[in-house]
Amino acid sequence: MKKVIYYHAGCPVCMSAEENILQFIPSEQLTMVHLGNEPEKVAEAESRGVASVPALVLPNGNVLHINFGASIEDLK
Amino acid sequence: MKKVIYYHAGCPVCMSAEENILQFIPSEQLTMVHLGNEPEKVAEAESRGVASVPALVLPNGNVLHINFGASIEDLK
Numbered sequence: 001m002k003k004v005i006y007y008h009a010g011c012p013v014c015m016s017a018e019e020n021i022l023q024f025i026p027s028e029q030l031t032m033v034h035l036g037n038e039p040e041k042v043a044e045a046e047s048r049g050v051a052s053v054p055a056l057v058l059p060n061g062n063v064l065h066i067n068f069g070a071s072i073e074d075l076k
Numbered sequence: 077m078k079k080v081i082y083y084h085a086g087c088p089v090c091m092s093a094e095e096n097i098l099q100f101i102p103s104e105q106l107t108m109v110h111l112g113n114e115p116e117k118v119a120e121a122e123s124r125g126v127a128s129v130p131a132l133v134l135p136n137g138n139v140l141h142i143n144f145g146a147s148i149e150d151l152k
Contacts, residue, residue, distance in 0.1 A: 020138050024100040062096050065143050 002059035003029055007045045009036040013069035014054040021056070021066070035075045042075050078135035079105055083121045085112045089145035090130040097132070097142070111151045118151050 004025055008014035022030075035042050035053060045055075049063040052071050056064045080101055084090035098106075111118050111129060121131075125139040128147050132140040 016138065017140065020134055020136075020140060023134070058096055058099070060096075062092065063143075064093065064096060067139075067141050 003031045004059065005031045005033060005048075005057040006054065007033050007035055007041075007050050007057065008054045009070050009075055010034055011053070011069040013067050017054040017066045017069075025056075035072075039075065042072065046072050079107045080135065081107045081109060081124075081133040082130065083109050083111055083117075083126050083133065084130045085146050085151055086110055087129070087145040089143050093130040093142045093145075101132075111148075115151065118148060122148050 006018065006021065008018060018032075033041055033045070035045060045053075045057075048057050048061070050057065050065075050072055051063075052065050053069050053075070054066045056066065058064065082094065082097065084094060094108075109117050109121070111121060121133075124133050124137070126133065126141075126148055127139075128141050129145050129151070130142045132142065134140065
């Protein structure tokens with residue numbers, strides 16, 4: 001099963017979004033990536049179309065930016 | 077059961093987001109509001125914290141802005 005990737009940076013907007021998202025997407029379907037703790041994955045996120053966090057990358061490749069916590073530029 | 081309200085304006089970003097959201101939220105849990113067709117609901121959406129569409133207003137009152145289709149200001 002291909003998972004949904006949740007990119008975040010531990011910010012308050014990210015934490016709140018995460019709580020809400022978990023109401024709809026079971027945690028076993030989610031891969032969490034904290035770009036603050038794993039800065040080597042920022043380029044990967046950007047190449048997938050993530051412009052800001054929090055964001056979901058769906059199995060079909062679509063990106064859903066959820067509210068606005070931080071720009072991907074600010075995580076580099 | 078309190079439903080999730082999906083505010084949109086029929087824009088391409090809205091349509092794409094809708095398709096993705098329906099993968100996670102069953103349609104019977106969603107109330108769709110097309111603010112282009114129901115402009116009298118723009119004030120209601122704004123009072124709930126919707127700043128742009130597409131957006132979800134959750135039963136707990138939290139608002140998830142999904143990507144960016146149009147500002148609520150532009151729908152007035």
